[in-house]
Amino acid sequence: MNPVVDPDRKILMNESVQSAPEREDKGWSIALPALIVALLAILVLYRECIRDRVEIWARSDTFMHGFVVPPITLWLIWRIRKSIALLTPRPSVWALLGLTAIGFVWLLGELATVGVVSQFAFTTLLVLAVPAILGFQVARSMTFPLAFLYFAVPFGEFALPQLMEWTANFTILGLRLSGIPVYREGLHFVIPSGSWSVVEACSGVRYIIASLTVGTLFAYLSYHSLRRRLIFIGVAFIVPVIANWVRAYMIVMIGHQSGNKLAVGVDHLIYGWAFFGIVIIAMFWIGSHWREDELPAPSQPLLNINSASSGGNSSPLILALGIIVMAAIWPLAQWQLERNLPPLSLIHI
Secondary structure (H helix, E strand, O other), X not given: OOOOOOHHHHHHHHHHHHHHHHHHHHHHHHHHHHHHHHHHHHHHHOHHHHHHHHHHHHHOOOOHHHHOHHHHXXXXXXXXXXXXXXXXXXXXXXXXXXXXXXXXXXXXXXXXXXXXXXXXXXXXXXXXXXXXXXXXXXXXXXXXXXXXXXXXXXXXXXXXXXXXXXXXXXXXXXXXXXXXXXXXXXXEEEEOOXXXXXXXXXXXXXXXXXXXXXXHHHHXXXXXXXXXXXXXXXXXXXXXXXXXXXXXXXXXXXXXXXXXXXXXXXXXXXXXHHHHHXXXXXXXXXXXXXXXXXXXXXXXXXXXXXXXXXXXXXXXXXXXXXXHHHHHHHHHHHHHHHHHOOOHHHOOO
């Protein structure tokens, strides 16, 4: 028995199936340019913040890795573009409200001249623009790439004193266990062959930041379970700390045994980076033994002809305009406040 086909119903079904991808494409064709325009507007409005960050990257070896973080973030998003394309952009007003609050935090950081607050707030403005225009579902699929962007923020120098103290403690303990008498005064100590000091470069903060950045990326690309990722990130933090202690002890011992002919000049840095490189390579090599295979790609979901973006096709444009307006308020407010505030020396209480 042949099924009865209703020609009118068949035509309607064909139109529905054809219109679904068209609507999804149309949603992305509006949302993606709107996001790009909003991000470019934020970059232009906060160009002074970008300039300050780039200057720190350029002059500090500790934060030089910041130059590669934005390109890596874009690559991470590009590699999951197919799964992102299956989702429907759903702009969120809540993210826009959060972006407004973060803009106020940025203003407070600028007025208080607390650069790290301004830098974190600026990065958060860029991150929140994604759920504001594309929606939280799309942003959730890009959680790690967006979070990785925070590694570009120059942050961590507050730990220098404590790291220097730990390095001095371990080095002196190692020397005494090696039978070498040590006289210590703060971060300076004297042994029979000469005097040494633990300075900022000896703190290991640059090793820790570099290891955390690369280690976090390695964990994301190599593992799928949250437990393994967190364990490896923890190892990526602990290993460079301990490795730096051992490095400092070895440098002093090499200098002592050679009569201060080795490890006291440029070779001091060469030995340090060579040792750190060996340790990090070994850490990644060991971590690769627990690498998890790629998960099977999710099957393409059935098209939903009613899955239009919340708020209609114009919503991404409206949200993009809202982002630009909200983002522009705070630099203008900063300019106005700094223009009207009298010099600090003229303020009377």
